[in-house]
Amino acid sequence: MKFHSLALTVAAALSLAACNPSPDAKSAPPAPPPAEVNVIKVALESANTTQDLPGRVQAIRSAQVRARVEGVVEKRFFVEGSEVKAGDNLFLIDVRTYKAGADAAKADEAAARQIVERYKSLLDIKAVSQQEFDAALSKLKQAEAAAAKANLDLENAYVPAPISGRIGHELVTVGALVGRGESTPLAVIEQLDPIYVNFTQSESDVFALRQAIKRGQVSAADQAKVELILPDGSVYAQKGRLNFSDQSVDTTTGAVLLRAEFANPNRDLLPGSFVRIRIPQAKIDKAIRVPQRAVQMSTNGANVLVVDEQGKVVPQPVKVGAMSGDQWIIQEGLQEGQQVIVDGLQKARPGAVVKPVELPKAGG
Numbered sequence: 001m002k003f004h005s006l007a008l009t010v011a012a013a014l015s016l017a018a019c020n021p022s023p024d025a026k027s028a029p030p031a032p033p034p035a036e037v038n039v040i041k042v043a044l045e046s047a048n049t050t051q052d053l054p055g056r057v058q059a060i061r062s063a064q065v066r067a068r069v070e071g072v073v074e075k076r077f078f079v080e081g082s083e084v085k086a087g088d089n090l091f092l093i094d095v096r097t098y099k100a101g102a103d104a105a106k107a108d109e110a111a112a113r114q115i116v117e118r119y120k121s122l123l124d125i126k127a128v129s130q131q132e133f134d135a136a137l138s139k140l141k142q143a144e145a146a147a148a149k150a151n152l153d154l155e156n157a158y159v160p161a162p163i164s165g166r167i168g169h170e171l172v173t174v175g176a177l178v179g180r181g182e183s184t185p186l187a188v189i190e191q192l193d194p195i196y197v198n199f200t201q202s203e204s205d206v207f208a209l210r211q212a213i214k215r216g217q218v219s220a221a222d223q224a225k226v227e228l229i230l231p232d233g234s235v236y237a238q239k240g241r242l243n244f245s246d247q248s249v250d251t252t253t254g255a256v257l258l259r260a261e262f263a264n265p266n267r268d269l270l271p272g273s274f275v276r277i278r279i280p281q282a283k284i285d286k287a288i289r290v291p292q293r294a295v296q297m298s299t300n301g302a303n304v305l306v307v308d309e310q311g312k313v314v315p316q317p318v319k320v321g322a323m324s325g326d327q328w329i330i331q332e333g334l335q336e337g338q339q340v341i342v343d344g345l346q347k348a349r350p351g352a353v354v355k356p357v358e359l360p361k362a363g364g
Contacts, residue, residue: 048324049281049329052229052278059192060194064188065189068156071179076174077089080169083167093157101150109147112143161189164191169187171185193264194262195261200258203254229276238262242279288330289327289330293343294342303316305340341354
């Protein structure tokens with residue numbers, strides 16, 4: 001009887017163990033799916049090489065507003081930082097003094113003219129001498145000149161805007177004495193639409209490009225249209241045009257001065273700002289381009305990550321050439337059809353299996 005009970009106990013224990021396997025007997029969790037990465041497929045295509053050059057924004061026109069007469073500033077008619085039109089009154093200088101002077105000069109002129117008219121009739125009847133008439137006529141001319149100057153001073157008491165544009169802050173305040181011994185600056189007006197960007201290109205770059213074109217390695221690109229790169233790295237919405245290229249090299253810098261003109265309807269570009277100009281250099285008929293962010297630079301050179309036929313990440317050394325917008329032109333290291341990783345580089349470890357998702361082809 002005891003043997004029968006022991007047998008039942010052992011059987012029950014074995015049955016329980018079969019229903020509750022040990023942790024070591026559990027199946028391994030499924031492997032995570034391959035990480036997705038964005039790739040581009042390498043292809044030969046035409047490309048315009050570009051060069052980004054530092055530049056500084058300059059107003060297309062700039063004019064100082066100056067006092068042309070001496071006196072105390074009585075009024076200011078503009079709002080600092082606003083747009084003004086040529087001829088708008090900006091300041092008023094001690095107008096009462098100049099109005100009184102103009103009225104007195106006008107009266108003196110009228111009196112001198114009456115004397116001349118009276119002497120003229122008396123000269124016909126020999127009541128006055130020719131010498132007396134000539135003296136009266138000379139005084140009239142002096143009175144006319146004095147009246148003209150007094151009227152001009154009165155006009156100049158109202159200081160006008162010499163050009164249209166945006167006016168800066170006032171350089172003098174109401175109550176200040178101006179114009180004593182010099183034409184005091186009162187404000188500055190700058191015309192901001194369109195606007196200039198001045199930049200330079202090294203003599204060596206200009207020479208190398210011309211030689212490459214002569215050898216037939218590249219063809220000349222249309223340099224009339226240029227782009228502007230803002231401080232945050234974005235491209236300015238308005239295209240510009242190259243409107244000036246100096247015909248000589250600066251002996252101190254070894255560079256050629258160039259200037260581009262851009263529309264600036266919203267006044268986004270301000271004089272004095274530092275920007276970059278992207279200027280077309282040449283056209284290459286068959287080139288391989290990859291986005292700049294896909295190329296990793298190190299002390300050993302440049303390399304990209306490619307996805308091979310088995311879906312594995314493989315580092316690929318490359319030799320980069322000129323830029324084409326925001327893309328590198330690859331001179332060596334890549335072949336047509338290869339898949340270059342552009343986004344997701346942090347997930348793409350060499351040897352890892354990834355899922356490539358092709359990006360749409362960039363223009364340009």
